[in-house]
Amino acid sequence: MKKLMTGNEAIVQGAWEAGVMVASAYPGTPSTEVLENMTAHKEVYSEWAPNEKVAVEAAIGASVAGVRSMASMKHVGLNVAADPLFTFAYTGVNAGMVLLTADEPGMYSSQNEQDNRNYAKAAKIPMLEPSTSQEAKDFMKEAFDISEKFDVPVLVRMTTRVCHSKGIVECGSRSESGKKPYVKNAQKYVMVPAFARKRRVEVEKRMALLEEFAEKTPMNRIEDNGSRTGVIACGMAYCFAKEVFGDDVNYLKMGFTNPLPSKLMTEFLQGVDKCYVIEENDPFIEEKVKMLGFSEKCFGKNTFPAYDELTADVIRKAVFGSEFETIDYDKSKVVPRPPALCAGCPHRGLFFELGKRKNVMVTGDIGCYTLAQGAPYNSIDTTICMGASFSTGHGAQKAFDLKGEDMRVVGVLGDSTFFHTGINSLTECLYNNSRTVSIILDNRITGMTGHQENPGSGRHADLSEANIIDIETVCRALGCKNIRTINPNDLKAVKDALDWALSLDEPAVIITKYPCVLKKFSEHDKKAFPDAYKSKSVVDSEKCIGCKACLKCGCPALYLDRETGKAAIDSLQCVGCGVCEQICPKQAIGKEAR
Amino acid sequence: MTKSVLLVGVGGQGTILASKLLTIGLMQEGYDVKMSEIHGMSQRGGSVSSQVRYGEQVYSPVIEKGSADLLVSFEKMEALRWLEYLKKDGAVVVNDHEMMPMPVIMGQAEYAPDIIDEIRRNCANVKVVSATAEAMKLGNGKVMNIILLGSLVRSMGLENIDWEKIIRDNVKPAFADANVEAFRVGKSLV
Numbered sequence: 001m002k003k004l005m006t007g008n009e010a011i012v013q014g015a016w017e018a019g020v021m022v023a024s025a026y027p028g029t030p031s032t033e034v035l036e037n038m039t040a041h042k043e044v045y046s047e048w049a050p051n052e053k054v055a056v057e058a059a060i061g062a063s064v065a066g067v068r069s070m071a072s073m074k075h076v077g078l079n080v081a082a083d084p085l086f087t088f089a090y091t092g093v094n095a096g097m098v099l100l101t102a103d104e105p106g107m108y109s110s111q112n113e114q115d116n117r118n119y120a121k122a123a124k125i126p127m128l129e130p131s132t133s134q135e136a137k138d139f140m141k142e143a144f145d146i147s148e149k150f151d152v153p154v155l156v157r158m159t160t161r162v163c164h165s166k167g168i169v170e171c172g173s174r175s176e177s178g179k180k181p182y183v184k185n186a187q188k189y190v191m192v193p194a195f196a197r198k199r200r201v202e203v204e205k206r207m208a209l210l211e212e213f214a215e216k217t218p219m220n221r222i223e224d225n226g227s228r229t230g231v232i233a234c235g236m237a238y239c240f241a242k243e244v245f246g247d248d249v250n251y252l253k254m255g256f257t258n259p260l261p262s263k264l265m266t267e268f269l270q271g272v273d274k275c276y277v278i279e280e281n282d283p284f285i286e287e288k289v290k291m292l293g294f295s296e297k298c299f300g301k302n303t304f305p306a307y308d309e310l311t312a313d314v315i316r317k318a319v320f321g322s323e324f325e326t327i328d329y330d331k332s333k334v335v336p337r338p339p340a341l342c343a344g345c346p347h348r349g350l351f352f353e354l355g356k357r358k359n360v361m362v363t364g365d366i367g368c369y370t371l372a373q374g375a376p377y378n379s380i381d382t383t384i385c386m387g388a389s390f391s392t393g394h395g396a397q398k399a400f401d402l403k404g405e406d407m408r409v410v411g412v413l414g415d416s417t418f419f420h421t422g423i424n425s426l427t428e429c430l431y432n433n434s435r436t437v438s439i440i441l442d443n444r445i446t447g448m449t450g451h452q453e454n455p456g457s458g459r460h461a462d463l464s465e466a467n468i469i470d471i472e473t474v475c476r477a478l479g480c481k482n483i484r485t486i487n488p489n490d491l492k493a494v495k496d497a498l499d500w501a502l503s504l505d506e507p508a509v510i511i512t513k514y515p516c517v518l519k520k521f522s523e524h525d526k527k528a529f530p531d532a533y534k535s536k537s538v539v540d541s542e543k544c545i546g547c548k549a550c551l552k553c554g555c556p557a558l559y560l561d562r563e564t565g566k567a568a569i570d571s572l573q574c575v576g577c578g579v580c581e582q583i584c585p586k587q588a589i590g591k592e593a594r
Numbered sequence: 595m596t597k598s599v600l601l602v603g604v605g606g607q608g609t610i611l612a613s614k615l616l617t618i619g620l621m622q623e624g625y626d627v628k629m630s631e632i633h634g635m636s637q638r639g640g641s642v643s644s645q646v647r648y649g650e651q652v653y654s655p656v657i658e659k660g661s662a663d664l665l666v667s668f669e670k671m672e673a674l675r676w677l678e679y680l681k682k683d684g685a686v687v688v689n690d691h692e693m694m695p696m697p698v699i700m701g702q703a704e705y706a707p708d709i710i711d712e713i714r715r716n717c718a719n720v721k722v723v724s725a726t727a728e729a730m731k732l733g734n735g736k737v738m739n740i741i742l743l744g745s746l747v748r749s750m751g752l753e754n755i756d757w758e759k760i761i762r763d764n765v766k767p768a769f770a771d772a773n774v775e776a777f778r779v780g781k782s783l784v
């Protein structure tokens with residue numbers, strides 16, 4: 001049957017057809033929907049792991065014990081998971097194991113643009129790069145077969161555009177080849193140096209066999225159109241190249257990209273006078289082309305940018321110096337529309353108060369609260385990676401103290417980030433007795449990536465009820481003596497808690513506990529937050545003096561009415577969090593039942 | 595010939611459902627279809643787009659600047675933002691509705707009152723549709739996206755596809771009638 005599917009949906013279809021039985025993941029755009037869609041298949045055990053390292057380890061365990069397994073993550077997630085991967089590459093698999101990385105050329109929702117193909121090379125494992133949804137499905141099945149045939153975990157490298165584009169996919173049925181007997185084998189699975197040295201030799205033998213495979217697999221194919229110009233392309237860049245060159249050039253379409261097929265590439269390159277190597281991000285294939293001695297024919301990063309997507313217009317401009325004609329108009333009228341914290345977002349109250357503090361550095365983290373970096377809060381000083389806020393804050397506080405500067409450091413991160421790597425980060429502060437203030441923005445869900453459950457949210461990936469790991473209890477168990485849990489929509493409570501924490505000379509934790517506006521409430525939430533989002537606020541235009549003080553809280557539901565010059569609230573967006581009410585000096589904002 | 599339709603708006607306005615229904619219809623009609631959307635921060639009120647391309651064989655799911663046959667904008671400012679993606683002789687369907695971006699709320703920028711005029715000055719084929727107001731009249735502001743789908747279908751000459759069935763098959767039964775009605779309204783507006 002034919003279906004329209006996103007690349008992510010097709011990955012799930014392929015894994016399911018291949019008989020996958022365990023799927024673990026940590027959310028991250030653009031990979032999140034893989035695990036979300038997998039939960040629809042009840043034959044597969046699907047879970048959210050607290051972070052990517054743990055997800056890969058769970059998949060490794062399942063593979064060794066004898067069922068086909070997979071782990072999926074965004075590109076930066078593989079940094080976190082690199083440790084188990086590099087050694088699993090030595091032990092190899094029992095049942096097939098596939099690791100899916102979703103890279104982000106263009107950085108639509110990421111903090112960097114790293115090219116994870118380098119991981120396949122460094123870890124010495126095979127890698128597949130699908131270009132379309134159909135290939136995403138087909139390659140996923142291939143990946144499981146390769147994994148078992150060559151006794152190795154396989155990396156499938158997707159990119160945002162492949163993950164989030166839809167195309168037509170021919171769907172098949174599930175094979176039940178996902179199970180293998182478990183046989184204890186310490187020489188293979190216990191990587192003490194003596195055994196690891198033996199496996200190390202196997203790794204090189206396997207790479208040689210994989211290169212032979214790469215020469216023959218139809219995933220790498222030459223399309224001979226009788227031209228003297230060649231294009232080598234992979235992933236979505238192949239589709240973009242086809243859009244530009246059509247059938248006017250010869251192609252070497254590469255789907256299996258580690259190890260690269262020297263003979264096939266040589267044959268192709270010998271048949272053309274010049275060759276464009278069109279690949280997004282790093283010159284991964286290009287370096288091989290040059291190693292094979294074809295530098296002079298090769299047009300790669302000297303022609304195409306090493307950053308961003310290589311969309312058809314980029315290729316067209318780089319090769320032909322031309323672009324399509326566009327309509328000319330007054331672009332100064334276009335106002336930017338940056339993403340903003342939602343109306344009623346429970347992070348707003350904290351950043352409204354924190355933004356006012358002087359001599360405070362705020363070390364940030366990755367989540368919706370990263371948006372507090374911009375106007376009107378301008379609150380955040382650093383954003384590096386998940387879990388980094390408390391530990392960079394700790395280092396920064398030590399630096400200020402050593403320099404004798406009058407600065408205090410406040411770190412902020414969310415509940416999902418706390419469970420991801422924030423616990424380690426907080427441990428650093430507590431163990432090394434940092435006088436930083438560590439704030440956990442507990443909105444009861446993983447917000448930024450589209451509301452996935454986490455160890456504190458009360459539900460599993462399939463929405464079944466889960467044990468709630470209570471953040472305050474964890475902080476106490478780690479030995480933190482100064483902890484306050486507050487409602488962030490109560491501005492006085494926020495201010496008091498900040499005053500209190502900053503008055504201390506030892507580690508302090510503030511937990512702002514209130515569910516995200518967009519969270520689908522669990523039964524537990526309904527009991528714990530019975531009044532949440534049950535009202536909305538309105539401006540009494542008689543009382544309003546148009547002072548604009550309320551607008552400073554940055555709620556997208558608030559605006560100044562052009563005609564009356566008074567504040568107004570968009571009733572469709574407002575959820576009655578009450579933050580603006582507390583700011584108004586004239587008590588002009590009040591509640592209305594919803 | 596590959597056709598390109600660009601749907602743009604503000605996160606949460608329902609561009610994703612509209613383009614999903616569009617691609618289903620096109621596939622049923624036998625076209626090769628590709629669709630692309632970037633929705634990382636879409637729920638946070640940012641600018642969003644769904645790109646749909648269809649024809650005999652479609653390679654790229656991405657619409658290049660200067661190549662869209664039709665731009666359907668769910669909000670006025672967004673139409674202007676994406677206008678450079680339109681072909682010189684392309685058409686625009688724009689919802690006569692304003693949503694204030696944060697810089698306007700904060701008083702750092704002005705929402706120009708003459709956005710539609712600016713589009714008309716530079717583009718011959720512009721249809722302004724009061725989709726939000728019409729949706730309110732139908733008693734459900736959310737069906738605005740299906741009204742615009744109706745206008746889109748008419749503008750691209752795709753009326754022969756059985757859209758009402760596709761809508762019924764893909765929305766919650768409780769909202770099926772409202773959406774079918776919205777679709778009819780949308781067709782009649784252009």
Ligand SMILES: Cc1ncc(C[n+]2csc(CCOP(=O)(O)OP(=O)(O)O)c2C)c(N)n1
Binds near residue numbers: 052077386417
């Ligand atoms: C290593 C890594 N994995 C995943 C992501 C993707 N990601 C960005 S923010 C985020 C979750 C944030 O959730 P939370 O901390 O609860 O904050 P919220 O968005 O709910 O405010 C994730 C998973 C990432 N940036 N880095």
Ligand code: SF4
Binds near residue numbers: 637
């Ligand atoms: S999704 Fe939730 S946490 Fe994120 S900005 Fe919106 S309300 Fe805030």
Ligand code: SF4
Binds near residue numbers: 553569575
């Ligand atoms: S109560 Fe005020 S701050 Fe809260 S959502 Fe409504 S308008 Fe925004």
Ligand code: SF4
Binds near residue numbers: 544566585
């Ligand atoms: S703070 Fe109060 S008085 Fe000032 S503009 Fe807002 S509603 Fe009006």
